[in-house]
Amino acid sequence: MSSCGKPGHTSRRAFLQTLSAGCAYCAMAPAYAKLLDYKLAASEIAKGTWAVHGANEYFNFDNGGNIVNVAFIEVPDGVVVVDTGPSKRYGEALLALIERTIPGKRVLRVYNTHHHPDHCFGNQVFDRELIAAPQGVIDNLSLEGEGFAENLYRLVGDWMRGTALAIPGIALEASSEEIGGRRFSLYYLSGHTSSDFVVRDDETGVLFTGDLAFMFRTPTTPHADIATWQASISSLDSTDRELIFPGHGPKDVKGESLLQTADYLSWLDGNLRLSVERGLTMNEAMALPIPARFNALSVLRTEYERSVVHLYPQLEDSIWQEVEVTR
Amino acid sequence: MRASNESFLKVSVMNMCQSTKVAQLKRFTLSAANAFLLFSACAFSALSSAAEIPPDPFESVMWKQMVERFFPGEKVVFDSRVIVSAPKSAENQFDVPITVDATALDNVEEIVAVADLNPIPHILSVRPIKALSFVGFRVKLQQGTPIHVGARTADGVWHIGGAYIDAAGGGCTAPAMAHGQNDWMSTLGKTRALTRRESELTARMTLRMRHPMDTGLAAGIPAFFMNKITVSNEAGEAVAELDLYEPVSENPTLTIKPKVGQAAETLQVSARDNEGNEFGFPLVVPGVTAQ
Numbered sequence: 382m383s384s385c386g387k388p389g390h391t392s393r394r395a396f397l398q399t400l401s402a403g404c405a406y407c408a409m410a411p412a413y414a415k416l417l418d419y420k421l422a423a424s425e426i427a428k429g430t431w432a433v434h435g436a437n438e439y440f441n442f443d444n445g446g447n448i449v450n451v452a453f454i455e456v457p458d459g460v461v462v463v464d465t466g467p468s469k470r471y472g473e474a475l476l477a478l479i480e481r482t483i484p485g486k487r488v489l490r491v492y493n494t495h496h497h498p499d500h501c502f503g504n505q506v507f508d509r510e511l512i513a514a515p516q517g518v519i520d521n522l523s524l525e526g527e528g529f530a531e532n533l534y535r536l537v538g539d540w541m542r543g544t545a546l547a548i549p550g551i552a553l554e555a556s557s558e559e560i561g562g563r564r565f566s567l568y569y570l571s572g573h574t575s576s577d578f579v580v581r582d583d584e585t586g587v588l589f590t591g592d593l594a595f596m597f598r599t600p601t602t603p604h605a606d607i608a609t610w611q612a613s614i615s616s617l618d619s620t621d622r623e624l625i626f627p628g629h630g631p632k633d634v635k636g637e638s639l640l641q642t643a644d645y646l647s648w649l650d651g652n653l654r655l656s657v658e659r660g661l662t663m664n665e666a667m668a669l670p671i672p673a674r675f676n677a678l679s680v681l682r683t684e685y686e687r688s689v690v691h692l693y694p695q696l697e698d699s700i701w702q703e704v705e706v707t708r
Numbered sequence: 709m710r711a712s713n714e715s716f717l718k719v720s721v722m723n724m725c726q727s728t729k730v731a732q733l734k735r736f737t738l739s740a741a742n743a744f745l746l747f748s749a750c751a752f753s754a755l756s757s758a759a760e761i762p763p764d765p766f767e768s769v770m771w772k773q774m775v776e777r778f779f780p781g782e783k784v785v786f787d788s789r790v791i792v793s794a795p796k797s798a799e800n801q802f803d804v805p806i807t808v809d810a811t812a813l814d815n816v817e818e819i820v821a822v823a824d825l826n827p828i829p830h831i832l833s834v835r836p837i838k839a840l841s842f843v844g845f846r847v848k849l850q851q852g853t854p855i856h857v858g859a860r861t862a863d864g865v866w867h868i869g870g871a872y873i874d875a876a877g878g879g880c881t882a883p884a885m886a887h888g889q890n891d892w893m894s895t896l897g898k899t900r901a902l903t904r905r906e907s908e909l910t911a912r913m914t915l916r917m918r919h920p921m922d923t924g925l926a927a928g929i930p931a932f933f934m935n936k937i938t939v940s941n942e943a944g945e946a947v948a949e950l951d952l953y954e955p956v957s958e959n960p961t962l963t964i965k966p967k968v969g970q971a972a973e974t975l976q977v978s979a980r981d982n983e984g985n986e987f988g989f990p991l992v993v994p995g996v997t998a999q
Contacts, residue, residue, distance in 0.1 A: 581824030590933050603799075660902045660914040662963050663805035664793035690799040697916060697961070701900035704915075704989045708897060 417540055419447050419466075419474045419538030423482050426632045427585040427624055429455035431482055433466075433475065437598045437630060437679040440467075440499070446533060447471060449499040451628055452589060453479050454582055457562030459489035463580060463589045463626075465503030466531060469544040472503025490560040493549055494591025495574045496521035496627065497528035497603075498536075504547035515553035515569050517576025522548055559582070568620070572610025573600075577616065587622030591618060596630025596638035596676055599684035600645055602691045607650045614643045645675055649688055657696045663689050723886060742765055762786060766870050770824040778822050778830060779858045779866040789813050790869030792857050798849055801879035805959045806831075807844040808857050808869070815862035816841035823955055825853035827880055827925055837965070838941065841950040844963030847955050848879035848923070865987035883929055884920035884958045892920065897979070897987035904994075911993040913939070914963040917979060923954040934960055937979045941966075947975060952957045970996040 387586040401702040423431035431454075435447040446467030453475075454461045460479055465472050479488065493501040493514040501522065504512055514522075533542045557566045573592045580589045592601065593613050617625075618639050625633040633639075656666040667686045675681055744856055761784060764771035777845045789812035798804045810816050820839060821831040827850055834843045841859060852874040858866040886892035901915035917934065924931030937950040937960075966975060972995035979987045 400903055533878055658902075660904050660912045660963065662793075662795065662807040662914070663846070664795075664807035664844065667795065667805075668793065687799045690795070690803070694803070698900060701902045701914075701916070704899045704901050704991065706897050706899050707988045708986065 387529040401652075417445060417470065419445060419471055420460060421447075421471075421474045421478045423478055424454070426452075426626065427582075427587050430582065430585055430587050430626075432626060433478065434631070435466075435499075435629070439683055440533065440536040442540075444537070444539050445470070446499055446502075446537045448612040448629070450476060450626065450628055450630070451500075451503075452587075453482075453488075453662065454563070454587075455483050455486065456489070456560060459487045459561040461560050461563070461565070461582075462488055462491040462507070464494055464500040464591070464628075465491060465507065467499045467502050467537070468541050469505055470540055470542070472506035475503055476506055491549075491579050492578065492589070493518055493522070494578050494580075494589065496525065496529075496574060497574065497592065497601075498526075498533050500591065500628070502530065502533065502541075502544055502546075504549070505545055505672060507547075509547060509550035511551075512547070512549040513553050514549040515554075515576050515578050516552040517569075517571070518574075518578055519549055519552055521574060521576055522546070527594070532694035553578075568616075570613040572606055572608075572613040572617065573602075575606075577613065581620070585627055586621070587625045588617065588620060588622040588624065590617060590628065590638070593642070594625055594627040594638040595642050595645075595678075596625075596627045596633050597641070597679060598629040599675070599678040599681045600642050601684055602649075605646075605688075605691065607646050607692070610646060611643060614639050614646075641678065645678065648672060648675070649685070649692070652695055653689065653692050654700065657693065657700045663693050666693065672708050760784065764854070764856075764870075766856070766872050768824045768854040768856070770829070771854075771856070774822055774824055774829065774856055775866075778820050779856075779860075779868070779890065781860070781864050781866060783830065783864070784858070784866045784868060785987040787813070787859075787867035787869065790859050790867050792855060792871045792987075794855060794871040794873050796872075796874060798852075798873050798879075800873035800876045801849045801877060802882070803846050804849050804873060804875065804879075805844070805846050806855060806857075806871070807887070807963070808842065808859075810841040810857075810859040810867070810869070813841060813859055813861060813867055816859045817862055818860045819843060819857060820860070821845070821847075821855065821857045823847060823849060823853045823855055826850050826955050828923060828954045829864045831955045832953060833951040834920055834964070835946075835949045837946045837948060838967045839939075840965040842963075842965045843950075844914070844961075846957040846961050848921075848957055849873060849877070849955075850874040850880040851875055851877040880923045880955060883926040884922055886918075886920040886958065887929065892918075896985065899987070899989055901989075901991055903975070903991045905968070905996065908996055909967055911966050911968045911973075911975075912963065913966055913975065913991060913993075914961070915977070915991070916959050916961040917987065918959050919981060921952075921954065921956055921958045921960060925954075932981065932983060934979055934981045937962070939964065939966060939979065940976050942974055966993070968993050 426432045433451040435449045436444045452463040491507045491512040564583040566581040570577045627638040666689050761775050791809040793807040819834045822829040854872050856870045895918045898918040903913045906912045919934045922929050922932040939947040973993045974990045
């Protein structure tokens with residue numbers, strides 16, 4: 382394409398060649414689009430239970446927002462899906478992966494663990510009437526979904542093409558439900574957001590915690606209430622299970638994701654309280670050292686800095702004294 | 709001054725390199741010093757008054773305009789002693805924290821902060837009369853933008869530091885949160901604050917005053933913002949003067965470092981908005997022994 386540099390000096394023939402080269406480039410565009418491939422792979426983490434792991438990263442143009450854990454479960458009469466990924470393209474790739482892995486079985490139920498965009502923007506490839514979540518998740522998604530979609534277009538670009546908000550058609554309230562011959566226990570918690578939904582497959586004992594548990598990945602806090610989150614972690618810790626499938630990171634047999642998440646949140650809260658008590662600016666707090674024991678958590682510094690912005694204003698309001706103002 | 713002079717020279721060499729063709733035509737008639745002025749003018753295709761504008765490391769398309777509007781005078785130099793701390797990306801475009809520390813410079817008379825690509829670029833100006841040349845604040849951003857902060861020293865030189873902040877956008881044209889509450893007028897000026905002694909001779913004062921800080925750019929909402937805060941000491945002397953502008957975040961949250969004596973001291977804060985509402989309150993800096 383370097384011949385494009387000086388059109389004024391080229392002969393008519395060369396000019397036409399340049400044009401046809403341009404056309405060849407246009408013809409390549411669909412091929413380039415094909416390169417945006419999430420290359421999803423499923424790994425069986427329990428009998429008939431497949432995990433689809435994303436990168437332990439923040440949103441970027443390379444990962445296309447595939448930074449999240451999604452799962453699907455073969456039940457006697459079909460398939461149950463937990464979370465749907467960041468985009469329509471991801472949703473399509475997920476459906477294809479399910480079809481390859483469990484050929485001929487229909488999706489009977491899709492759960493959304495919470496309203497964050499990496500977990501539920503693949504929704505639109507599924508029948509809305511199969512997608513279920515607590516009313517709180519539905520309300521949060523209705524309120525903030527459009528804004529999330531806009532921001533994701535900015536963060537990951539073309540991967541998002543065609544992605545639109547799809548709100549779950551079923552609001553859940555029950556403590557358990559049977560889907561396709563399998564019973565699932567349903568837990569209505571909060572703390573990571575104002576509505577966090579946890580599902581347990583009662584047959585395999587896999588506990589799908591959504592983002593109440595992070596494994597080797599720094600917890601994110603844009604809608605967090607730390608005290609409530611810690612209470613939810615305690616309650617999950619005492620829930621019968623064989624295996625935890627966290628919202629981010631590898632499967633967790635021993636409950637380490639709960640320990641990691643609780644430890645980090647406890648340090649984060651204490652560190653920010655101390656900073657606010659010292660009157661540090663947000664920028665000064667962002668520059669503070671993070672204890673070495675958290676080095677195993679990916680995206681550590683970036684997520685810590687984001688958390689300062691999320692959590693500081695509320696701490697300032699609770700710690701700084703109100704003064705008597707004369708008008 | 710030495711470091712800044714060096715960077716100034718480096719800049720001038722770069723300009724001359726970019727303008728070699730012009731240089732060949734003109735050099736023989738001009739002294740080296742005059743040549744520099746002329747070549748810079750060519751490179752920036754600018755007025756002669758802008759001849760000494762150094763290239764912007766943040767590559768802002770608005771840099772020349774920022775200098776002409778906000779850093780006028782004889783000399784502008786980029787200076788690593790003006791430390792501007794800001795996040796790389798704005799997590800909340802309505803509340804982006806920025807901290808300026810120019811305490812390594814002597815005789816700073818004024819600190820001016822601008823967001824080049826904001827519809828209203830001027831964020832604030834601070835005169836740290838009896839305070840350290842340090843200020844923390846939060847800002848609304850309309851889009852990703854370079855931030856420039858100039859610290860003007862007594863010799864009239866603007867020492868510039870900066871940062872680039874990516875942002876989702878829309879921070880300046882959305883209505884303030886206050887307009888979602890019926891009682892926002894009654895909470896106007898309500899303040900939370902923290903005052904601590906940092907050393908034998910300095911204190912840290914951080915405060916948040918309730919105010920919508922309307923930019924005038926949200927549909928149907930006129931500009932309404934806190935525009936002046938003065939901190940004075942018991943002798944009635946000004947400690948610091950802050951001029952705030954529309955981009956300062958709703959409920960302005962500000963941190964400064966007043967110079968104080970060793971005894972406990974009461975500092976008086978007076979604030980005023982552009983509709984003439986006035987607010988005042990005292991803040992006590994504890995004595996050395998009290999901490």
